[in-house]
Amino acid sequence: MEMNYDESVLHQLEQELNVKILPGTEIMMDVGEHHFVKSSATSDRVLVPQPSDSKHDPLNWTRFWKYSAIACSTMVSFAQGFGPLSLAPIFPQLIEMYDTDLAGAIQFTGVAILVLGFSNFIWVPLSSSFGRRPVLLASTLVCLGSCIWRAQAKTYSSFMGACVLNGIGAGPAETLQPAIITDIFFLDRRGVWNTVYFVFYFGSLAVGPIISGPMAETVGMASFWYLNVALHAFIFICILFLFPETKWHRMHPDEMRAKGLLPSQQVSDEKINTANTEDRDLEKITTLGAMPDLSHTATAARDPWLGRGTPSKQQFKLWQLNPHPFKAVFYDLWIPWKLFAFPIVEFASFVVSWSASSFLTLNLTQAQVFAAPPYLFSSDAIGFMNFAILIGMFIGLATAGPLSDWISMKATRKNRGIREPEMRLPTMIPYVLIMILGNFIVAFGYQNSWDWKVIVIIGYTCAGIQVAALPAIASTYAVDSYKPVSGSVFVSITVNKNVWGYGFSKFITPWIIASGYIPPIMTNMSLITLWCSFGVLFFFFGKTFRRWSEHSDVHRM
Secondary structure: OOOOOOHHHHHHHHHHHOOOOOOOOEEOOOEOOEOOOEOOOOOOOEOOOOOOOOOOOHHHEOHHHHHHHHHHHHHHHHHHHHOOOOOHHHHHHHHHHOOOOHHHHHHHHHHHHHHHHHOHHHHHHHHHHHOHHHHHHHHHHHHHHHHHHHHHOOOHHHHHHHHHHHHHHOHHHHOHHHHHHHHHOOHHHHHHHHHHHHHHHHHHHHHHHHHHHHHHHHOOHHHHHHHHHHHHHHHHHHHHHHOOOOOOOOOOHHHHHHOOOEOOEOEEEEEEOOOOOOOOOOEEEEOOOOOOOOOOOOHHHHOOOOOOEOOOOHHHOOOOOOOOHHHHHHHHHHHHHHHOOOHHHHHHHHHHHHHHHHHHHHHHHHHHHHOOOOOOOOHHHHHHOHHHHHHHHHHHHHHHHHHHHHHHHHHHHHOOOEEOHHHHHHHHHHHHHHHHHHHHHHHHHHHHOOOHHHHHHHHHHHHHHHHHHHHHHHHHHHHHHOHHHHHHHHHHHHHHHHHHHHHHHHHHHHHHHHHOOHHHHHHHHHHHHHHHHHHHHHHHHHHHHHHHOOOOHHHHO
């Protein structure tokens, strides 16, 4: 449970509700004499997690600062995904420029994908130890440098080196924004914002080819990479001034007991700078947020800063101090591997990985199909076909997040105000059907040279819808179940996804040459359907799987 009550309070709630409260289970209504902070004085919607009464708690920030932070992190996710998978329409130019074949050109994308996934074993520990802000700044600079290198590369090995560096720098695009979403938004809004994240991240992979193709055709490939340099430079400035640190430590009851603090009189160890530099450097804020007072107190009295908070000067420093940085780094290196033993994380990893590979199929094959007879399209025309994927993603954005949150809230009300993470899983059903339709049309359309309009308008649009929806729903389910290690959850997901993506990029071209388009695309579609079908199992038995890990130390991070 994200509210972090001690065992006696949890036992009282369980007795009154006659239900077992496991990590991931949330109480979304007042229970007996237990009252919670609401979204407003006139609302009965309980906020999860319960915010502290500190002005600087990111959950208490004003809309301006929340939207500023999410806008900056979204721009980072977009920009860092924009370059690595933008090569699809310019494979012919790369083959000619670097004297290689199609398989060799595809490796520019494949290697970047592989490195990107494993680079998060660097970035996530750093973000947990020193904050989200320094990781966003540092990774943006690495991407900026790699794009300059790409523009200047004259040989195959040099361009491949730039791809590797770009993959290292782009790692936070796949892990950091979901952690930032859990930092600043309450549970009932995470479905929407996680969908926004996936739309903009995967959207960047669709927009990249739309722009790279025409630019390579008209002004040369180097100009496209310098456009990336300008984009990263602009985002770096935005982060510097508009992204305060969002990481905020909420004390676990074990910490409270270790420090001898009573539930009614607690002092958080979150430290902030005072308003003037001549004042004392740090002060401790008295807060009821770590283990909230459950008395019948008005929301405004319990949390006077809800919706009115602002960041402190400390939150604009380049990094945050950590009393045990090496311990934190060690845990963040180990926890992603440990999470592979958790069925819910494995389920999310496989759904995200194979859903993304359905999109990757289009990225890797579009030039191969549409530059050849009977189509003979130019690079810019092939790039423009990605507009269909982008439109599909926005359809997914408009439907998946709100539908997921609405279904969860309806199920919560029917369940006496008790929310279980599994309640959002039925939302996957329509998007699985859309995924199957899109893959059928692309596979048979490619193989039998159907009219390009059918393949692109229906097949590509379906691919965009499903890649915005299925990963968002599955990953939000995993994060809701293991919120304290949300960053590590996404490292596990990303490593799984990118290893499969790299392997897929290695064997899809030879497989297509040997067997045609139908076997590889339909096999991949069958695997996506298989992993998504496990959602039925998790809907009924997900709470049992969470019970297996209820005493794990991942809930005390």
